[in-house]
Amino acid sequence: xxxxxxxxxxxxxxxxxxxxxxxxxxxxxxxxxxxxxxxxxxxxxxxxxxxxxxxxxxxxxxxxxxxxxxxxxxxxxxxxxxxxxxxxxxxxxxxxxxxxxxxxxxxxxxxxxxxxxxxxxxxxxxxxxxxxxxxxxxxxxxxxxxxxxxxxxxxxxxxxxxxxxxxxxxxxxxxxxxxxxxxxxxxxxxxxxxxxxxxxxxxxxxxxxxxxxxxx
Numbered sequence: 001x002x003x004x005x006x007x008x009x010x011x012x013x014x015x016x017x018x019x020x021x022x023x024x025x026x027x028x029x030x031x032x033x034x035x036x037x038x039x040x041x042x043x044x045x046x047x048x049x050x051x052x053x054x055x056x057x058x059x060x061x062x063x064x065x066x067x068x069x070x071x072x073x074x075x076x077x078x079x080x081x082x083x084x085x086x087x088x089x090x091x092x093x094x095x096x097x098x099x100x101x102x103x104x105x106x107x108x109x110x111x112x113x114x115x116x117x118x119x120x121x122x123x124x125x126x127x128x129x130x131x132x133x134x135x136x137x138x139x140x141x142x143x144x145x146x147x148x149x150x151x152x153x154x155x156x157x158x159x160x161x162x163x164x165x166x167x168x169x170x171x172x173x174x175x176x177x178x179x180x181x182x183x184x185x186x187x188x189x190x191x192x193x194x195x196x197x198x199x200x201x202x203x204x205x206x207x208x209x210x211x212x213x214x215x216x
Contacts, residue, residue, distance in 0.1 A: 086140065114169055116140065
């Protein structure tokens with residue numbers, strides 16, 4: 001298990017806070033109440049370490065047309081919708097909610113070329129709110145692939161305050177490679193062609209790059 005580079009600034013701040021709590025507990029709080037401060041310090045460190053963990057995962061052998069989940073989490077939406085930002089057509093939407101307990105690394109779901117990138121500032125509604133897809137801070141990535149155009153949208157949640165996207169327009173990408181990171185709870189919306197064969201169900205837990213969302 002390794003620690004993602006996006007977490008180092010947060011870890012440093014958390015260590016300072018934890019040391020401060022330990023110092024206060026040791027020097028100013030009577031026994032046994034100082035253990036409350038120790039417990040809070042340990043809890044903060046565990047939360048940050050597990051949130052920014054970067055587990056080693058091997059890309060499984062899948063068909064070229066298999067669209068893997070770009071994020072860990074739980075499937076909360078599967079529906080037909082109209083995508084107006086880049087696809088400009090009806091498509092199948094699959095949304096994956098990422099709780100603070102999930103790994104928050106995002107990965108490219110398919111081989112292809114990055115044809116569209118757009119950052120949108122916005123609100124920080126709860127990630128499961130339907131309006132989050134259009135009103136929250138978000139980062140949209142459009143791919144041109146051998147199986148048509150697909151789009152994913154990284155969406156900030158009520159706790160998330162930073163979306164990282166490391167891609168560039170025109171870049172050729174490989175399925176399973178890291179594309180970015182979202183800090184502290186969020187959601188990823190996926191937009192696929194109408195003829196995509198969806199392989200997941202509402203409520204299903206998925207892991208990137210291990211779970212196939214659909215065959216295109």
